[in-house]
Amino acid sequence: MADSMADSMVASFWGPVTSTTELCEENYARSSYIAEFYNTLSNAPCILLALIGLVNALRQRFEKRFSVLHISNMILSIGSIIFHATLQHVLQQSDETPMVWEILLYLYVLYSPDWHYRSTMPTFLVLYGAAFAVVHFFVRFQVVFKLHYIGLCLLCIPRMYKYYIQTKDLAAKRLAKLWVLTIFLATVCWLVDRIFCKKLSLWVINPQGHAWWHVLMGFNSYFANTFLMFCRAQQRGWEPRIIHLFGFLPYVKIQKSRKREPRSANVESMLQSMRLPTRNEWKSTQYLVSGTGIDGKGMILTWMFEIPQTATKLRGGLGEFEHVNLALDQPQTAPELRRGLGESGHTNSVLNPS
Incomplete structure (x- = not known):
């Protein structure tokens, strides 16, 4: 594998690999323009799912935070495409930094309905995200980055669980369960790809665990967004229902009351x-x-x-x-x-x- 990597450094369009992270997929095996072919293409479903969610949020006039959330999912997937296609350290930030920004946005969506100080939370999260981007650009910290990201993800769990136990709708509860299932399966794929890479590389067909991580996390984000939209619609009294696109893909359908919405009071x-x-x-x-x-x-x-x-x-x-x-x-x-x-x-x- 070392020989093939050396050959790819010469034959590749983007030059030598400079990223701090290399995954189990063989570099430039399918094209001299795409370093990790399957890890790059596997982001396409993520973009499609986020686009479907964005259209639904805009069409039914959900709060802007949900449109921004879907857009952040697309930005993350596009950044991942850029990184896996090039494996350049500079472009590695286009994958990892949006991961942190996206989780900060989830924290805002999850906790803002009960946050008494309206401007404090978004101000802090924006400053935190900006500071992280600057530090991460100049400092390479692989292990610390992963631990930091996991820590931010864990902060989302208590509020997701609170929404789960408060929601009586069975279809919405299934969305929350799918969120847990997809993140579990995605984590297994990621770990197998990292831990057993040498053995997997000897197989006739590489299972491409990291590519499956992308696909499953795309569905994970979609299920999380849809569940949060349902919970928020319940809070606003919009009579939400879970229906399915093409009989498969769940999304939220709302019925806003004909009664005049209360004016924004200052x-x-x-x-x-x-x-x-x-x-x-x-x-x-x-x-x-x-x-x-x-x-x-x-x-x-x-x-x-x-x-x-x-x-x-x-x-x-x-x-x-x-x-x-x-x-x-x-x-x-x-x-x-x-x-x-x-x-x-x-x-x-x-x-x-x-």
């Missing part, structure tokens, strides 16, 4: 629209209001303010929220305020006498 602008008196103007009747609300984009807002004798304005402001949790520190106008809160979607109110 607490700061809401407060600015009210005339808040100065402290020396405050009367004895006061409301100390604190809680969280979800705006029209599904973002969680946390707020606290004091308003005297403004039940009507307060009612109008809260009416823009789907879910409101309040603590009210004034019993004088409890009936009126309670009626106002009743117009809001799902409300939990606590009235505390002063």
Whole structure:
């Protein structure tokens, strides 16, 4: 095999192999333009599946995060094609760096619905991804890269499990099980290709374990994306169903309510629209209001303010929220305020006498 590798270094279009990772497939065995033929072509199904998911997300107007997620799957596959076709170290980054970026995006999609600080998480993830790209460009760390990637993947599991146990739909649960099955089979293929390469190279037909890793991980990403889209549609009350394209490939079909979606409410602008008196103007009747609300984009807002004798304005402001949790520190106008809160979607109110 060493002789064939030496010959390929001379005959190859891309020049000598400079990547830190070489897999079990023989280099330039099928073409002088493609270093690892099967490892390159095996990314095609991944791109096709991601494209199908992207079309579904756009056609049914899912949140932009899911379109970006499918696009990131395609970018990763294209980067993998570039790397396996050339086996150049510079282009190795086009495969490995998008792997980390993709997992960071999954972490955002998984954890953002319950994240109270809207700008903190995306800002941190973007800075983390940028810092990793810079460091990984200048420093070669094979083992550390793999451990780092595995660690990020493990962070996804608790939230995926939470969504699994919360979901009652059997078809959606099957998607989660397919996600687990494909990542297990893909890992087995990857390990066999790495550990038993010398023996596999002696076989008449090389099973191409790494190529199967690509195919299985393409399905794995598709199943994960579809499951997350289903769970998010449930959170938004879009009545999701799992149906199958060509009787085989599952995707999410949603039925958005005809009821007008709540307008995106910004607490700061809401407060600015009210005339808040100065402290020396405050009367004895006061409301100390604190809680969280979800705006029209599904973002969680946390707020606290004091308003005297403004039940009507307060009612109008809260009416823009789907879910409101309040603590009210004034019993004088409890009936009126309670009626106002009743117009809001799902409300939990606590009235505390002063």
